[in-house]
Amino acid sequence: MSDVPPLPPDAEQSESSGPRIGADEWVARSGERSAHAGLVGRVSASYERVPKAAVFAFFVVLAAMVPLLSAQTANDQYFLRVGTVALLFALLALGLNVAVGFAGLLDLGYIAYYGVGAYGFAMLSSDKFGIHWQAWLVIPLVVVVSALLGFLLALPSRRLVGDYLAIVTLFFGQIFYIVVTQGYRVSLLGLNNDLGLDRANWDLTGGPNGIANVDRFNFFGLTASSERAYFYVTLVAVVVVFAALSLANRSRTGRAWRALHDDALAAQAMSMPVNWLKLLAIGLGAAVAALAGTINAALLQGAFPDDYNTQVLIIIYAMVILGGAGNLVGAVVGALVVEVLMLEGLRPQTPLSDWTSSGRWVVYGGILLVLVATIRPWRRLGAILAGVVAFGVAVHLIVAATTAHGADGLLNTGPVSYGDGGWLGWLIRHWLALPADTYATGTRAPFNAALVLLIVLVLVLTLLHGWARDLLMIPTIWLAGFVWETRLVLEASGPTRLLLLGAILIVVMTARPQGLLGKPRVEVV
């Protein structure tokens, strides 16, 4: 048998000439080459050469300038609040990313730590118990208590993985909600009277009403009382946590978390104490969530149970998964996209809705984006889009010619009147066929039927393939526009908003399962 074949002499070549065509390295780098081709590739290649710290600093400065911009608008306070809430969600997404993204632990009890932070701060800085400690003392205390609680709750579940861990931690999260909503009548086994205590039960959490009149952040006599102050406090928290987590991710502990995520047994065989690492990941996430909780309590000047329920947890999960689990930038981007674009952008009658035309930009833009992202080749996409436009115009002309009812009704929202004029309004009016009295009361029944028909059409779409699917897609998209304009545009502040968020997420995640910035994972090869 011959010796090991020598490697090709040119295996180690200088950077400029690159590997020989056909060699292992050349094959392995084919992805890089195609990624760096074309204009987009060249731009992204030069972006990659910029030091990461400089990019980070640039975005921090950019975020810090948001209040200066919002001060120029008439709705300074509103935009500051949206910014603060978005940053708060970014903080929560970063914390959740430690357990879910790094260590791969499906921790559904995460929301409890957010709540512990808020209630902890509320109890120690409000009239509730007459304790008014300063924020510099309460914040570290609450964060440490929450981290310890994270350890404690992770302790019984440290041997569980996957679905089992999810169920147990969800249970802990629910317990927190129940304890908080029922915590207004706490007694010692119902024996308070028999024990001669001063009252039959105590009110600890305020129950469903929560704790109101919570103090503002007070650092050594300096009180943060304006929206602007909370924006900056939250921004500083996000920056510090982001930097800390990205350093943690690159440390031996970060590597061990990722190893544990890939293969817990192998990680253990390679000298990593997996149980301790799990506790550490959940504890660190709990600390970040508690920090966010204290900020939220001081911002709202109260702690209310419904800010810490499972619905909020699911939204934070949506942010982490949309951004790409395991990616810190992804967590922040996911939080900003979901909160600003989807949750606030879809809400009608807000200052932001003037800019999004009551969420129309989000909905039509979302549909268009999905079509562009999923339909190949370009010819097919072009044909479908042309078909959608032609179909709409034809329907509009037919309806306008055949009924005396009118076909140009469109909701007029905000100071920018797309209903009466404006090019978007003009386009929508001539594409859809909306009755003149669309928004008058008593005209709901046909629109409800349209919504049901839309749902049926979408379901049928999933069963079809090939040209039939393309053909059916045309009336479906048109009907989606019709249903949005006649029904959902008014209702988007309620649960409809979350349904739309869910629909958008399903489509985005189908097109890009690893999330916006995540790397595709390989589980078993």
Added chain:
Amino acid sequence: MAEPLLQLRGVSKAFGGLQCINALDLTVNEGEIVSVIGPNGAGKTTLFNLVTGMYRPDLGDILLDGTSLVGLPPHKITQRGVARTFQTLRLFLNMSVKENVMAAAYGHTKASLGESILRLPRARREERETNELAAEKLSFFGQRLMGYRWSQPAYSLSYANRRRLEIARATATKPRILLLDEPAAGMNPVETHEITELIGQLRQEGGYTILVIEHDMHVVEGISDRVVAIDHGVKIAEGTYEQVATDPRVVEAYLGTTAKERT
């Protein structure tokens, strides 16, 4: 003779009614290369799982350098100096080649999470050392795991390179004894030959004591100081390759017939 590095004394392990390992005695001396052979299901991998703490023996004792390993969790046993590779490759597939090796340095680095975040001197020093260690362990395989491969995810590696990376990862735990579970499985003849030479090099250059499970008799012949044959969890032969390979009980275990009947 000095104390053996690894010593199994009457180790037994049963799963339900199945006696996987039955009163097994085994010693491995410092600097030795010992091969474990046996038919499928003989209990070879179970033996490795017992030594590395994945399973706890029902009876008997496992000693490393005179100290018992029984009852210690796997990561503690690895920190004491026992590292293994897996028959069914278990790399950290989504981590880069270099990170796979660096991750295994966890056991002999000390910097806490706080130190790493604050980049205190100890964390920075350990990080530098871990980098150097990974480069050193990967360079053991010539150019195969070097250069551009460092930053590639482990899942992009070929099968043979995955086996090599497993060995590199195991050595990064700074073990005294390496347990290699079928290092040549699924390799072509050239690669198998390379592995045979590599195991010798691991002892010479790395100073590791090696316990290896192997089916390929050419490899076993090429590397072993001593061969141990087990079947149904019982040691049926022990000695040099020639002694074990011609032992009638070993032939019977593999071929299902007695040597007498065959001749």
